[in-house]
Each structure stands twice: as structure tokens, then as C-alpha cells.
Amino acid sequence: MIKIAIMGLGTVGTGVAKVVSENAKQIEHRLGEALQVKTILVRRYKDGPYRQLMTDDFSKIEADPEIRVVVETIGGVEAAYEYTKRALSAGKHVVTANKQLVAEKGCELLELAQKKGVSYLFEASVGGGIPILHPLTQCLAANRIEEIYGILNGTTNYILTRMVRTGAFFSDALREAQAKGYAEADPTADVQGIDAGRKICILADLAFGHQVPPELVEMEGISKLSLRDVKIAERAGYRIKLLGRAVRMPGSGRTAYVAPHLISEEHPMANVEDVFNAIVVRGNATGEVMFYGKGAGEMPTASACVSDVMEAVSSGPRRDAVVWSPDEDGFVDARELHTRFYCRIEGSLTDAAMAFGQVEVLSEDGETAFLTDRISGYDAEEQSRSLNMLACMRVLG
């Protein structure tokens, strides 16, 4: 019997307990031993099926030699960080879905895990139930990863889908998402791109092997997105998607950012709708591979945690344990990246052409919407200085 503890009994924590009991047969068959939740750390005792397992005292878990894996689903940094360090120090594997903690402290926690000969695993922190981190670090290990980009946040993708399909304004689509339980009462982390930003940091850490400092990653959300741009883009054969992107730059640099992008309707990602996520990894040998599925939700995310628990107890120590260097050098501003830009200005085509040279006009009716040639973000800023810019977004590809 393999015994584990869960810290935090919110959506994901409850899901973990459910997956362990509902798929018990499957799991025991794979592990050759049953898996059992022994203890659940809560802040306040609640009635329910897990009442007998609850404790509000972390040291009960820390000091219990029977508990081999701790699943941390507390969220945030403070308590989660403290308990994770103590659990790893006590020689327990730790599994988490906590993207904020991994993005901010992953490097340090992985080092500690390696020192203690245990695993710190966080497949569930990016893409919910979509396998992405293991494939990236294992199945694509023989590649030099050139770029990763993806629809990393289901809430904003749901809002964008509603804007496209029903012509809803951002604010109405957001209310609809809240009513359906896809967006939280305080939607800031989602709509401002912060959630996607944490995930792209983790992907970049793993892909490039260096700590990406979250505070240097520009995160632009969709709260300022106008329905007008959604419609102009669609007529021109594009969809607007909120993408997190991490790119290896010429030389040894790398960058990462989150922003809405125009992507061609021919791109496989154009049809990723509602709360679905999709992540593309481009390796120098394997080309582009895409991973697609529900990026959140109780059971998908919980099943990723439980798979990590199984991974932790199944595999011996690896000689190439996943770590990344704390060295932040080489991170460059995303404005160095060259792409085409979509712009909408209050002004004429002549104004656009005077600022940007040759452009591709998408619409002209008092305002002018157009696509520039490939330029850097610095150039886009510089050249648009004389214009009254109403919207400006990068074009993918």
C-alpha cells in the first residue's frame, strides 16, 4: 500500500481524492500496489466523505514516515512554498498543480528535491490534463527547442470564442463565462494574461534550461480587446487568440511574453475554441508538434496529479533529473522579436504608409486597419509614434 497526503481540499484536491478512488483498480494494476490517501491538510474542518482524513496540522504529514508523496493543491506561494520545502526536506515526493509556485520558486524546489533524492513533479501546472511537460523534457529531449506557443488559458479562450461566434462584447462574454463557472468572480489573473504568463514561464524554463523571471515577462491580456478588431481579423481570414510565447533568439538569448495575436484560420490552433487549450512545441529535428485538450477542470487536472504521483513512486532517481539553472542572463525583451503587426489607426491609408512603408490594408472607413511587414516590437513602437493607434497586435507566423 502506497500512502499519500493531499494539502488543500479545493477543486483539484477533491479531484485527486476522487481519481484515486474511482480509478483504484487501474492504478493498482499499474503500480502493483494500491494507492491510498491517508491524510488531507485543510484550514478548516468540513463535513463530507473525507472528514476522517482531515488535519489542520502540517507536521502530522511531515512527520508521518508512511506518507511517501504529498500532493500540494493549496495554490499561491506562501503556505504552499513553506510546506513544499518541508515535505521535500522530509524526503517525500511532492506533486503539484500550482503554477504560481513553480513559476516563481520551481528552480529552487527542484534543486532541493534533487539534493534529497526525491521528485518534484508539476505536469498539472500547465495545460491541466494535457500531457505537455513530460513530453517536452523526455520525448523531445533530443531536440533543441526553438519555440513554444500556446493557448494556455481556457477562460480567455472561451471569451474570445463567444466574441467571434455571437458578436458579444468583451464585458458581456466575461459575464457569461462567470455565469458558467469558467471565470472567477475576480477574473484579473485570467483576463490580464497573468495565468498564461505563469505557464509560459514554466514552459520556457524547461525548454531553455534557464530560469525565466516572471516579473520580466510582459503579460498583456484581452480586457482591452475590441469587438471591431475581432471582426476585421475574421473577415481577413484570421482569428484572435491570447497566446503565451517563448522563443529562442539568435545568439544565446531567449524571450517570453503573453499577448493577443492574429493567427491564420488555416493554422490548427485557429479552431481551438471554448475552454480548450493547445500548445505547439517546435524542435529543430521534430518540427512542430501540438498538444490539445481541456486545460483545466477538476478531473483532468487531478488525473495529471495522480499520474505524477504514480511516476514519483515508480521510477528510481534519474541521472538527467529535470532542473533549470537559476541564471537569468540571456532573457531579452520581447520587443526584440520580429513579426508582422496588425494595427488599427484613426487615420488614412496614407498615414499608415507614411509611418510603416508598405502595408496590407484590411479595412478602411475613417479608421484604417492594416498589417505591417515583419518588424521588431521596438520598430512598431517607434514607427507608430506619429499615429493615433487604436489597436496593435502581433501576427503569428
Add this chain to the structure above:
Amino acid sequence: MIKIAIMGLGTVGTGVAKVVSENAKQIEHRLGEALQVKTILVRRYKDGPYRQLMTDDFSKIEADPEIRVVVETIGGVEAAYEYTKRALSAGKHVVTANKQLVAEKGCELLELAQKKGVSYLFEASVGGGIPILHPLTQCLAANRIEEIYGILNGTTNYILTRMVRTGAFFSDALREAQAKGYAEADPTADVQGIDAGRKICILADLAFGHQVPPELVEMEGISKLSLRDVKIAERAGYRIKLLGRAVRMPGSGRTAYVAPHLISEEHPMANVEDVFNAIVVRGNATGEVMFYGKGAGEMPTASACVSDVMEAVSSGPRRDAVVWSPDEDGFVDARELHTRFYCRIEGSLTDAAMAFGQVEVLSEDGETAFLTDRISGYDAEEQSRSLNMLACMRVLG
């Protein structure tokens, strides 16, 4: 220095040597040691950059204690089977892209590997460079896998794409694929569904944990597919794709087969075109996740092999090593599966309705094309006995 051997210097074998040298820095960084191809087994010596490494004597590899991993890219069963057994018996890890060997002898070779404390890895045998087998067995391990389906063969998908886009007949599209190097001179294994069949066997073996006997898996290709059906399907909002499918049936049964299917143009797989592959895995907790990318080609497939080499030398023995039971019980005929069917008959709507009851008409002009309700394959056979059936395909979903 970690030394490996390659058996067979065709497309994939050459790619493996290239990836090892081109991504040497990446690989050494991950492994903490350099990786080197020491010996290459060939049937006939050839000039070229690898001339110094060639041997035509397998026992040179078998008896070389320095060689820790053997990459088998011979293909087929006979020699590949013999050498794989001997390499595993000599305590060497074996990595392969050989889907035929894995589909037919995987169970036995995995058992042998486990007995010898080494790994037999074959990520490259399905989906080329797309990570699918590791994610299926590892990241989705906490799920009961209900179904897997996918576009598993790039050649046939290229042909289908040409038929849809340019209205080419099958025979012309095939010649075009051959001219571009996407189809072999003898295209039988691809167009008859045999290649896709081997891959769905491997996926089913891993998903359900029991050997699927390839000879029981019905494999229908696209060689009899009519342009007429492609066009009728498209007007009705469907695409025709060649799918391999493996399904867990009610009770403890399971089935697998390959056949052309109608899939809705809204399905993410509808836009998988040209030589791309896509595989959907449906788990009871995680829902549907899709993996997408180039399913073949020198560098993608080779990079999957090299990643497996890295996996083999990095990880200690696992307590849940991937194996499946040789027990073939529980495999049921795919005709037990219920779906809607697309039929085109020489006859009227009345003929169709008399045979199938209520149907959805797609086209009527002397011939009649229609969709049935959900019925089993047995029922479809039985009920269509009185009809002159020109085409019959399952509808996905």
C-alpha cells in the same frame, strides 16, 4: 561517453546518426555525458561519412560491452526480431521505430527486456516525432483509457487532402504522392491500411494492457474510395479521413480496426491535412486530448529514437515497466461497435428507408447517399443486404 549502435542505415538510421551529431551539445547537457554512435550494422558497405563505423557482422555489436543501446531501424520482422532478442539478451537497451515488429512481437520482447533489466522503447513506431506512447503510458496513467483514434498514416492523409482540395481521383493523387516521395513505389501497406493497422495495434496494446492480434484487426484502406463520396461528404459538412480506432467495449471487451470515416468539419481532426498525423486519447478522467504533428520523416522519427536512447540510459529500472499481457481474450469483432453509417446506394430514398428505417439524406440523383442512425456493423451488413451498396463508411462520434 555513452556508446550506441545503429542497425540499418536507411532513412531513419541515417537520421539517428545526424541527430546525435547535430544536437550533440543539447544531448550532452541533458545526459551529463556525450553520446556517440560507435557501430552501424549494414548489409552492404557504402561510402559516406559513416564508412568507418560500419560492420556487416551483428556479433560485433552483440559482444561489445561498450555498446549500451542498440537502435534497430532495419524494419520488418525476421532479422530485426532475431537481433533485437540477442541484443536484449546481451543486456543492451533496444530502441526502435519498427512498428511491424512491435505490433507482432512487442509483448514477448518487452518481457525479455524486463527479465534482463533493460528497456525496449518504441516511441518512434507510432506518430513519428509526435510524443504519444510515453504520454499515454505515463502522463495519462491515472486514467482508464476508453478510446484512441487517429490519423496514423501520412501518405493516405496526403492523398485524401489532394482529393478534397483539387478534386483529384485516388489514382492521380497517389501518383502525385509518389512523385513527392510521400508514397513508396509499392504503396500497398499505406493505402490498404496495414501501416495504420500496426500502429493502432500498438496503441491498443498499451491502452488496454492486452495483446491485440494484428491478424484479427480489420484493416480497410482508401484504395476503393470514390471522389463522389468525398464531395458528398464535404457538402454535408464532413471530411473523410482514414482512422485507426481502438475502443474499450461494454464488459471487458475491446476492439480495434482501420477504416475510412466521415468526421465532422468541426472536429479538430478535420483540419489535419497533408502528411500530418493526429491522435486522440480519451481517458475517463482527463477527457479527450489530441497529439498532432508530422507522423513520419527522417528527422522527426530519428529524434524520437534518440530521445528514447536518452530515456533508456537516464532512468533506472521502473517498477511499473510497460508490458502488456499476451492474453488475447476479450478482443471482439469491430462490427460490434455502434456508430452512424454513411451509405451510397444505387436506388431511391424509399429503398434506403425500407432497409434502414429513418435516415438522413445527403444527396439524391439516381443514386442516394444518406446517414443511418447508430447501429452496429452487423446490423449495417444485415440491413443493407437487399441494397446495391456503392459505398459504406462509419461516421465518427
